Amino acid sequence: MIATLKHEAEAGLEPLGGEDDISCGLAFLPVTTAALSPDAMNGWYRNPMVALNASDQDADFDRSEYLLDSAGGWTPYIGSFQVTGDGQHTLQYRSVDTLGHVEATQTLAFKIDATAPVIGGLPASCAIWPPNNKLVQVGAVTASDALSGVASGSPAIGVDSNEPLALSDVRIDGGVVLVRATRQGAGDGRIYSITAEAADLAGNTATAVATCLVPHDRSHK
Numbered sequence: 519m520i521a522t523l524k525h526e527a528e529a530g531l532e533p534l535g536g537e538d539d540i541s542c543g544l545a546f547l548p549v550t551t552a553a554l555s556p557d558a559m560n561g562w563y564r565n566p567m568v569a570l571n572a573s574d575q576d577a578d579f580d581r582s583e584y585l586l587d588s589a590g591g592w593t594p595y596i597g598s599f600q601v602t603g604d605g606q607h608t609l610q611y612r613s614v615d616t617l618g619h620v621e622a623t624q625t626l627a628f629k630i631d632a633t634a635p636v637i638g639g640l641p642a643s644c645a646i647w648p649p650n651n652k653l654v655q656v657g658a659v660t661a662s663d664a665l666s667g668v669a670s671g672s673p674a675i676g677v678d679s680n681e682p683l684a685l686s687d688v689r690i691d692g693g694v695v696l697v698r699a700t701r702q703g704a705g706d707g708r709i710y711s712i713t714a715e716a717a718d719l720a721g722n723t724a725t726a727v728a729t730c731l732v733p734h735d736r737s738h739k
Contacts, residue, residue, distance in 0.1 A: 545576065546574065546619075547574075547620075547622075548573065548574040548612075548613035548621045549574070549613070550571065550582055550611055550612060550613045551572075551624075552568060552570055552571075552609060552611055554567070554626075555567050559721045560719040561629065562629055562630065563629065563630050563631075564630065564632045564720055564721060564722065565630060568599055570584065572613040576615060578615045579615055579616075580614050581594055582594075582595040582611065582612070582614075583612060583614070585610040586601065588608070602630070604630050605629065606629050608627050609625070610626075611624050611626070629665075631663075631665035631718060631719075632720070632722065633663075634724040635662060635663040635723075636661070636724065637673055638659070638661075638662070639660045640659055640712060640714055640726050641728050644728070645730070645732075646731065649732050649733075651699060651700045652698070654696060654698075654699050656696065656697055656728070657712060657714075657728060658695070659673050659694075660673070660693060661673040661716035663716075665718070666718045666720040667718060667719050668717075669719055671717075672717050672718075673716040674714070675712065675713070675714050677690070677695065677697060677710060677711070677712050677713075678710075678711045678713075679708055679709060679710050680709045681702050695712055697710045697712075697730060699732055701732040703734075707734040708732040709729055709730070709731050710729065710732070711727065711728075712727065713725065713727050714726045
């Protein structure tokens with residue numbers, strides 16, 4: 519006499535890797551894996567694609583299905599899909615064979631940061647007067663990120679000009695930007711271009727640009 523071992527599951531009593539009631543053969547549950555791409559950076563994804571892959575030793579696979587953030591019912595898996603929305607996410611997934619055997623629900627937790635960091639402390643534009651050859655503060659640059667956080671070295675700040683610059687014409691100290699109030703005699707004046715770049719730990723980047731004019735004379739201020 520053969521006794522069939524069974525276990526409780528969502529579909530009722532089901533064979534588990536042993537005798538099958540109907541065929542007296544071996545019955546195996548489907549096995550499903552989930553993969554997210556591209557890979558996470560520092561544990562954070564940016565709107566990843568999700569792919570499910572199922573196998574079944576009985577070759578009687580029927581379907582895979584998933585549930586994202588416990589919203590709605592189970593969705594049949596028909597191909598890779600994208601998950602968007604900053605914050606924590608939970609993906610549940612499973613597969614079913616043609617005899618109705620349901621795989622135990624698998625769970626994958628992951629987090630998304632697809633928002634660029636915020637750069638502050640730069641004016642959209644500014645004018646420097648008088649041209650007294652003194653260093654003038656034109657910005658106090660900061661970078662912030664509410665999710666993964668700001669990457670080391672951010673913000674990176676650079677200053678250029680339409681006129682030749684001496685090393686002493688620019689000073690950058692802890693995000694504070696100072697430029698010299700000077701210009702050549704020809705043209706409309708000196709234009710400083712200040713560029714700030716920042717990255718977060720998820721790999722998102724942001725750039726901010728400001729221009730400051732040291733005019734040729736007060737009429738161009």
